Amino acid sequence: MVLVLAGVLGLAVGSFLNVVVHRVPRDESLLRPRSHCPACAAPIRHRHNVPVVGWLVLGGRCADCRTRVSVRYPLVELGTALLFVAITARFGVTWALPAYLYLAAIAVPLALIDLDVQRLPNRIVLPSYLVGAVLLLGAAALGSDHAAAIRAILAMTVLYGGYWLLAFAYPGGMGFGDVKLAGLLGLYLGWLGWSSVWVGTFTAFLLGGTVGVVLLATRRATGKTPIPFGPSMLAGGLLAVFAAAPLANWYASVVYPAG
Template sequence: MPTTLAFVIGLLGLAVGSFLNVAVSRVPAGRSVVRPRSACPGCATPIAARDNIPLVSWLLLGRRCRTCRVPIPARYPLVEALTATLFFAEALRFGRSETLPAALVFTAGLLALAACDAEQFLLPRRLIYPTLGLTAACLLAAAAATGQWHRLGVSAACAVGGFAVFFALHQVRPAWLGFGDVRLAGLLGTGLGWLGPWYLVLAVLAGSFAGLLVGLALMAAGRATRRTRLPFGLFLAAGAIAAILAGAPAVDWYESVSSPYPADTSTLTIVRHRP
């Protein structure tokens, strides 16, 4: 994909990130993401269009509400900038392929879920299910366009498998996993299964390892104990996004060393000797 077009998709990510902020603020409270229009949580003044430009308005306002001067949380520009960056990176990663729309929808949903989990230790069904439905619809369209129905089947199998494994863990030790994590595993299986089952495994391993490192670091700093809760959904979402963007070399290497057959038989040459 040309860098210019990827940049345009990155700008689209800014707008999507702005909407994700609305979803993160309202969905956990059971409020509509459509009405009423955005307003300052401090003074309830509706936000003017000039103050609602993603990332730019936060900088021009000096990180404060124009009316009451209450600080605007850093989560707003962070989500917007991160969404734009990931959209740009995935546009370069997938190019003009049928996989790109599903990857963008999947990533946007994961960012919203990660933010909710980081702030409230909550993975709302009202975010998981729409992300699941939109991702599945995009993958269905990709399968119809390319004829790769087997990949759609792998995606469905990974969704069921991921949900089943996490459900079993939840039943054995509910303190380890909330049921939101179980639902999230099904979503991860859907989005990553299209790329291959090992991407799902890699995402779970990477997310678990990241969570372990953060927990150990907090304990070493005296800011957490063994009983301190950590937003596991945040780490799973980060592992999934990392698997999408950077997991291909690791998956290709593992498949090459674990397969008993040559990775590319097209390069083999048959030499015929005269008797």
């Protein structure tokens, strides 16, 4: 029942995240005007605003002007729901659950906005430091896990500093949006443990490097094409949340093969 509730909540949050992805890069209000068709500006009727179902009922088109509505809208809603279910299954009903649900919620728009406009908006990242700190340090205090709180702060500082040095040394390859996101991910991964920090960081660079090689090999990018790194950072962080131990063992087996 808890997982079902998590999925329903994820669908609702995903519907709102579609608004975030569309409006934040344009510096528009998230509250006004109400949701509307980008093509004809007709307000979306409440019965058509039901996550996933509304898009399916309308056949992926606006109810008024019949302009095609991107399939990304229901995919964001469904993907957020699946993330919420997975996070809830991972943590259970614990004090840490709200913190990691929040991480999943911001990961979706940050990844999509970075892919769309090559930005990780301060409007999302900076307030998330406060929200993450309150939720995680509160969970550590309520669970009497002071070591997790200290580790989270240290990891946040280490990752922020490390990425800052990379951005300073190689400004063409690393943006300061990535630096700010690194500190936030350090906070979350540090709460889980140092292995999660290292696995999340290494996986981010592994994914980012792989994407870059594939784009270059298929000639969809050149050496001067900016390639967003935020999605790789977020994917690496989420993978570490779910599977830090097996990933760490696998990386170790590759680097130090037995025999």
